[in-house]
Amino acid sequence: MNEKWTIRQVKEYLMSETPSEEVLQSFYQDERKGVRTLLKQYENKQAKRQQKQDQFVKMSQFEQSLWHNQYRFIAGVDEVGRGPLAGPVVAAAVVLPEDFQLLGINDSKKLSKKQRELFYQYITKHAVDYKIGIVEADEIDRINILQASKKAMYHAIEKLEQVDYALIDAVKLEKLSIPQEAIIKGDQKSISIAAASIIAKVTRDQLMEEIHKTFPAYAFNRNSGYGTKDHLHALNQFGMTPIHRRSFLKSR
Template sequence: MKEKWTIRQIKEYLLNEKPSEEVMRSFYQDERKGVQTLLKQHENKQVKEQQEKDQFVMMSKFEQSLWQNKYRYIAGVDEVGRGPLAGPVVAAAVILPEDFQLLGINDSKKLSKKQRELFYQYITKHAIDYKIGIVEADEIDRINILQASKHAMSQAIEQLNQVDYALIDAVMLENLSIPQEAIIKGDQKSISIAAASIIAKVTRDQLMDDLHNEYPAYAFNRNSGYGTKDHLHALDQFGMTPIHRRSFLKSR
């Protein structure tokens, strides 16, 4: 190793190379504060990466067990949009390949908007298949939100080209023709369900952005139809739109 690397050189090396033990020893012997700060950042990054690897392995257990039992097309299924006052409930069904890896994947609610969008691009590119189910507000009013959520999930599954098992977040689906398992908090325990939660969330947010252009007073681009202060104020001022869930607003 050359003598006295600059701090910039050390930073670039730690970012872009796999450090050797000899080089790392020389860094730890360097008493410059800037070097020690870089080493601490590097250690924190390594710890985070290992945690994400461990989490991914833990979240792959359902899929690994099913793959070992010769199920190939395993659909992770989740929905978003149960709680909002406006807009549809959206479900996704996602089938991942056995070599899929996306460190940091998790329940969409635990990810930032930027992370969700980046993960959405990766999942849609690498998934074997994925499909969306949508149930609009008027149907939610007619059959109730639980049945609407199940209906959206069933829609998504039925559109898949091939599927032989379903891992579903929290609920069992009646009349499903394939084996299924309901997993409580499945979007935190299964990579397939987590992938579905991300696809569903990003899809619904995009739909609500489009609806914002049609109904700008309600700020759907910011609240996604949830009952925020601004949304409730707009309801008081302008009333309900065709995309509002009347059954959710009867008490207002």
């Protein structure tokens, strides 16, 4: 059977379809070097997919346990922007459906910019609900970054239409009125928290790109407010902007 297939046809079949066992076996009986190379590539691709599937199942354990215990609206909560010298801290609260699946989802810092943006589009389209909380630089200076991060989280959660449990990355929200669990490195252990980290990161990056248009000298479109060489050079040359965190710069 496989002798009728050209190398190109084998490649297109393995790339575009889920091969039948019969066709796969015919390929494995083919002694052509090109077919063997394509089969090796196919096996590697399948192995990577299985690895992502296993990771997704592992990262779904918190949600699966809560769904099993009749919690329907589970919010994953995370924030970004604790470390920058400028800009707000941004939190996201994301409620995922029980049939949600996004292989490769992870802590936003472990994804490329392109991956984050693609995942952002998928999450915002398929989430039951998601909301954003933002605390600006002047308030960060006034109440400190930890309290500002918590406040952003509270704001995000409070905006959700329905929520009956919160999975939060690392911190406990003492004033939250629903059950919660703080998970260390939660953005690597929970699909809901990972989704929140992606939504928060992309949202904040977009905000900093907009701010860049007002203050182009600081290259906020590239550094998102972090203390890069170009950013520090601009600070020395032009001083602080209204979106800089004065408490952070005083401690430098």
